[in-house]
Structure formats: C-alpha cells, structure tokens
Amino acid sequence: MRGVAAGYLGEKVVEGIDLEVRAGEAVAIIGSNGAGKTTLFRAIAGLLPCAAGRVIFDEIDLTRLRAHRVAHAGVAYVPAERHLFPAMTVKTNLVLGAYPHRPHPETLELVFKLFPRLKERMRQRAGTLSGGEQQMLAVSRALMARPKLLMLDEPTSGLAPKIAKAAFGALERLKATGVTLLIAEQQVPLALSVADRGYVLENGRIRLEGTAKELAHNPEVRRAYLGVA
C-alpha cells in the first residue's frame, strides 16, 4: 500500500502510510494505544474508506472495495472485538467463515490442530466461550475462508499473559503453514517474536521499519516499547 490515509469524520487518524507485505511473510505493526493501528486495518479491510493512497493486493486494487469484496479477494481481518456470531454455535461460526463455499475438510483439520479446544466446544454457543476461546474462534473463522492474507488486530487483547503467550505459539505454528500474516500488537516482544519484519506506528505515521531483529535491537524501540532504559 502506498500513501494511505484514513480517519473518521474528516479527521485523518493515519496518513502517508507506505507498507508492504510479501507472500508468506509475517509483518508486525507495533505502536501504542491510539497510534492508528486499528484505523489502518479497518481501511485495508474496507470497513473504512481510504481518504488517500492506494491499497493493492495480489494485483487487485482494494482501495475502493467494500468489506465483503475485500474478504472475497482473499484478505481476512480479525478485529480486536472479534465480531463473532454470539447466538450461533462454534460449528456454525466456522462453517460461515467459509461463506459462500462449503467448509474445506483440510482447513477444518488445520483449525483443530491449531486449537484442539475448539473441537471440544463445537456445539457450544460462541457467546458463552471464554475470551481466549473466542479469540481462537475468531482466528479460526477467518482461516476457514482460506485467506491469502490474515490480518490480526491485537490478538492478545483481553487475554491473560499466559494465554496471550499460548496464542502467539499458535500463530507461530500458523505461520509455518505458509499463511501471510499482518499483526497489530501492543505487546511488542510477542509481536517481534513471530514477525519477520515490523513497522512502528506513531501518531498515525510510520516512524520506523525494519526486520524484527533490527527493531528488537533499536534503542528507540527498546526504550519506548520494551521497557529497557
């Protein structure tokens, strides 16, 4: 994407964003609360119109597409609030993830391998799951569409530290299957542990970019996000 800007009610929240994700890569967007990570993701996913710039995905111009068309193009977005279908069972949520197709048995197998817990909960309503399970379901529902790019916004939000760590363990295994990942995360050490490269977003602009290793050793990043003096 090039020079993307977006925001609400004429106020730009993010501006001049140049960002690239290559196939098979895991890229982290790190930044504090309010830096514009969610706005950026919503703009890519088509939930929010881009005020400027272009979003190109796999030679398809996503810039003006609505959210459901972006989904059809192979981009799956898991928002921090998850947006599951609470009154439906885990199974129906997963089946709908493949909409409008029938669920692929291989994908379902992959989901159960990543999150065995969901298999036990198949008949339970999504609204009755714990926070961690809901996050697993949200990621799994997105995977059911066999997306080429999976965007995760704050996958650890609302999770206990131990569960957050386990969640990133699952992401590590997911990455090994070859899915391209774009992850926004406040928990920088976790994010950099999975990512190949990263961007630091500050006040709606990209402040730094580099490989995960470079960022982890960058003194600014260490001071601001890793709690190292």
Added chain:
Amino acid sequence: MTAVVLDGIVEGLGFGLLGVGLTLVYGLGGVLNLAYGEFAVLGAIVVTGVRDVGAPMPLAAAAGVAAAAAAATVLDLTAMRPVYRQSGDHRLLLGLLVTLGVAFLIEGLLDWRDPLGALIVIIGGKPIGIFGVPMGRGSVWGSVIALASGVALVGFFGATTFGRGIRSAMQDEVGARLIGISPSFARTVVFALSGALAGLVAVSSSMTSPLTVTQGFDLTTFALIVTVVGGLGSVTGAFLAGLLLGIVDTVCAYYIGQYITEVVLLGAAGLTILVRPRGLLGR
C-alpha cells in the same frame, strides 16, 4: 372449548405468518416497517384484479404475492436508502417516518381508486372434522399455507448457506461483512421476502374472512404485537407468539367479548416488554 382453541390455532398460525415478515426486517435492518400491512392489502387488490380478468385462482394468488414482494423491493431500493445510512435510534426513527409515509401513500391510493375493494377467497367443499370439530376448508387451507411457510422459512434460515449468512448479519453486521456477506444485499432479499409474506397473508387470511382496503394498519398493528412477543428476528418465535396470541384472542372473544381482544393483545405485548424484553425467542 376444543372448537375455540382450534379457532385460536387457525388464527394464531395466521398471526405467525403475519408477524414473521415484520420481525425479519426489524432483526436485520433495524427498521419497523409501518407499511407492512399495506403490502398485504396491495397484494390482495392485485389478486382480485387478476382474478377478475379470468385468471385461475392459483395464478392470481401468485401474482398478488409477487406484486407485494416487488413493492417491498422498490421501497427498499429507493426510500429506505437514506434510512440505512443512519444508525441506531436515528435509523429506527427515520425508518418509522418513511414507512409511515409510504403506508399513507398506499392506503390513500387504494382508498381513492378502489374504496370498496376486498379480497374473499372461497374454498368450497364440506367442513373437515378435526377432533370432532367441523372446520371450514378455508381455515384448514389457510393454516396449511401458514405452517408450510413457517417450516420453509425455518429450513431456509437454519440449513442453507445464504439463510445462515442472513442470520449472521442479524447478530453482528461487521462480522458478516468480514466473512464476505453484503448487508445491503441481504437487506434487499429480506425486504422482498417480507413483502412476499405479506402477500401470502392476504391470500391465506382471505380464505376465512374478507380482507378490505382499510385493514392495512390493523395488520401492521397485529404484526407489531407478534414481533414484540415473539422476539425480534426470530422465525420460530414469531410463530410461537402467533399461536399463543391467537388462542388468547379467541378465548377472550368467546368468554368475555370481541371488544376486549385488542386490548388484551396489546396488554400481552406490553407485559412481554416488562417481563421478558427480548421476547419468547429473541436475542
């Protein structure tokens, strides 16, 4: 007593069929369509018109249902567009105003062009004995239509991919968009479906009593009561509420008097809001 309850079931299935069209639109679009009953009246007038030029009854009925569905689709694609751009309370209020305006428009037009218009479908033949009670064939047919539609709707929303997709959009619109469902397309389909159901109500209810051009608002009111009691957006809830209200209605009419029934039905809706705001099966 058996006869009264059976009459109640007949009426209740009709209520259910009536309510389901309103509750679906509210569940998905967040709009209470006050023109809903007028779609039924419009369908009824089209049925009489087509029948008068000599078409067989099933064809006339199909034309009426199609006309009501078409009218609903046109409303969704035109006057409702600005409504959908709003959200929350604004959408509900603007939706009430717009559909009320459309209701006046349709009622005024029909009252002007065809003030004495009424649909009566006479189903001949001897009454059928059910539990020893002779039931008119019209009642039996009307109930069969309502019940079959209910089963078809439950099947559509429960077992088909598209039906489940629409239901998902009722639960979480953003979530539905993220899995690739266009909420505006789903809304148009549900609006058209609701119009078709209104047309079907016109046909099936006129098998037991005539449907006149002035009854639009009455139908909307009954549909509203069923929607509140059954729970917003629930097909099964609407039919359950319809049955319950139908039986209450006929029992009250029989033991107290016809004058009390509408108050009792409104009371039931009020009580539901107080005791169980989400209705029998609502979310």
